[in-house]
Amino acid sequence: MSLQTVPVVRDTLAIDFGACPPGCSECVKACEQHRSVARIATLHLPEVSFHGAITCLQCSEPACRDACPTGAISRDDAGVARLDRGRCVGCGACAIACEWGGISFDFGTIRAAKCDTCDGDPACARACPTDVLRWVESRRLFERFSHPDPFTKGASLCPGCAGELGFRLAFRVIGDDAVVFVGPGCACALANGLGAEATTRLPSAMALMTNIPSLMTGVARRLRQTGKRTRCVAFVGDGATADVGFQPLSGAAERGEPIVYICYDNEGYMNTGVQRSGTTSHGARTMTSPAGPRLKGKGQPAKEVPLMMAFNGAAYVATANIAYPEDFEAKLRRALDVEDGLSYLHLYSPCYVGWESPMDSVLQISRRAVETRMFPMWEADHGKFRITHPVDQARPIEEFTSLIGRFRHLGHDDLKMLAEEAQARYRRIEALCQAMPFNGR
């Protein structure tokens, strides 16, 4: 087979959705002029004060292409889904299949139309009088994360570690004005590094499992006394958070210490050989909750530390998940903004070593944990709750557990129980959102 050169760095149409000036339709006019039938639409809904533009997102697996009965839609090597209008019969299958408003069906000629990016020079972006439509190199979308590498000597974490992804993203958001705190655990490499060299660029301190928030309290108060806004941010595992070090954390929250505490939850004592912790999932097999003829892994459901914190005086509490990086970023920014009390972030961090999963599976596990409702995504801002990623219909629990070896011994009934517990957990959060609704900051 002959090999082709296709640039893998691509440009893309970036749309700031909902930021259009009321009544403006320059993009639609330009598209019509250029392509006869507009492939971009404006949504002007003054009734709800919404003004936005919408067009095809150029999916990597376009549902419109798969549903088209004449093969009129194909995806080219540049990643653009193209519609050959000469082969369109107007059956509407693409418009049914696309749930993103990406098909511009022309109800006049009764044929479909869709954006082909004008082959990389979209007329709509040129015509846009604002910054709503921009044609950009896709990698530039991520420039806001282009902070220098937070590690100086590399990180001594396992390759494929979910925690490391979380740390890297968090460091890029935190910036330069912060002190990092860790305790014994995987993240202590952030402070200690390998040998004597610290591996983070930020000043860092390692405490004991039992006194991390206490140490942070002292440092934070001293920094304030000297007129500095420098934030104190902790990266602590679930063992030190939920079990060994819960008392000082609870105390700091109750006292309203303005510190940011991130618990990276890998559900066990992973760097000491996989022992169970308070947040280990019900039924999970660990060295201290084995599975055999009599025992079926851990016999108790996990502690819900974020809920405990929400009712323990913390000003801001959120769950986060590295499979949803923008959401994690937004929550961390909010946590760093809060100064009238403790911010607690609970970061879901599957450990493929301790969970007996493939090395490349942590993102998929993280996503499935949300989609099956095993890990609800929510935040409580000064006692007001909201679900930040609603899961209206849970995926079957097997789609989560089948990725994780430490659930392998569970039978049908055990999985059913796990699924029911997950539903109950999610509904509990929903009930809180109803009882104490969030209506903006």
Place this chain on the structure above:
Amino acid sequence: MNSIRQHVIVGAGTAGISAVEALRKAPSDDSITLISAESDAPYSPTVLPHLLAGRIDERQVALRSADFFDRARCRLMLGRTVTGLDAERRTVSLDDGSRVSFDRLLLAVGSEPLMPKIENPDRVECLSFTRIGDLRTLRTRLKRGSRVAILGAGLIGMELADALAHLPLGIRVLVVEQEKQVLPRTFNETLADEVLELFQNKGVAFALGRRAAALEKTRDGIAVTLSDASAHVVDLVVACVGVRPRIGFLAGSGVAVGRGILADRRMATNLAGIYAAGDAAEGFSADGAAGCHPVLPTAAAQGRVAGANMADRPAGHEGWLPANFFNFFGKVAVSVGDASAGPERESLKRSNGAGHAELFFEGERLVGANFLGVPTDPGSLSMLIKKRVAVKEHRELLLNRPLEASRWLAARAQRGERVK
């Protein structure tokens, strides 16, 4: 880590091809064999009325370009019908007596036309309209001024009537339907009446609330006697009373079947390593009800899920939602979800000379919608129904500006924002 597997896919329609794509998403040396009963390059039967009406020609309807199967390293066996399955020996047998071995098998065998129960002592030819061969037969039989009786005013029957009315041959069409309306279970009565009028204005005749009881050869043509004893003489009879999954060859194979091949959300059958997708599969609706759903987007989605699972990438089908889109003489008719009245349901209607829109709500959520002659976005509406998004607060906006409002609401929900 994995040994090389042999994947066999029976059926080269939309579901089968989506499965090939899903199987080839990740690199592997697994082999793929796609077996099709058709001799033509893989196509979708959805194109048949459009081919008949001349909106497109036969050279333009291949589902994938000629090099697709080479690039996908997929062996294509055309013109071979699978006649049996030996799940123990893991082979399928073909109509030429040969066998093909598999490690994993996808049954994407599609559907076959139902034949109406009808007295037919003269063995009058009763055509069907589900395969490209049917189209070719029909074309050779059609003459200027032919009189055609279509049995059934469902999706296929109405598309066929529309195509025949478009041909410049002066064909006279009679549609016989035992329900009292056209497109039963797809559109409610109000819209069905509008659609009926569109067809009648183009000269298509209807016999509703009656079924064809007998066919007889006469000197003048074929006499179709209806259940009310009226008789109509025509030249051709096309049965479009519905389709059923093509599952006859599975008898005794051990694969569990109901109306179709029973499949779970992973599109797995009761037998390990054997999957089903598309028209032949009895999967689940978005509401969790078991059933077959023979339409394109469902076939594509189920094929993708089956292919991913065959390649050991766990995936689940979110469930299908009824959605239909028609172009009847320049007017678009759209139905999404369950657009029927019910005790717990509230409906909202808007009607003027140009078009009709009707929305159905249950509690806070939309459950169904019908439109005729009103621009809308069926994909966005499907998303709102499937994901049970609370939208009732914006019902007036949805009713009056369905295209914009459905896209706005769906886009918000896609971004994880609750609608206030």
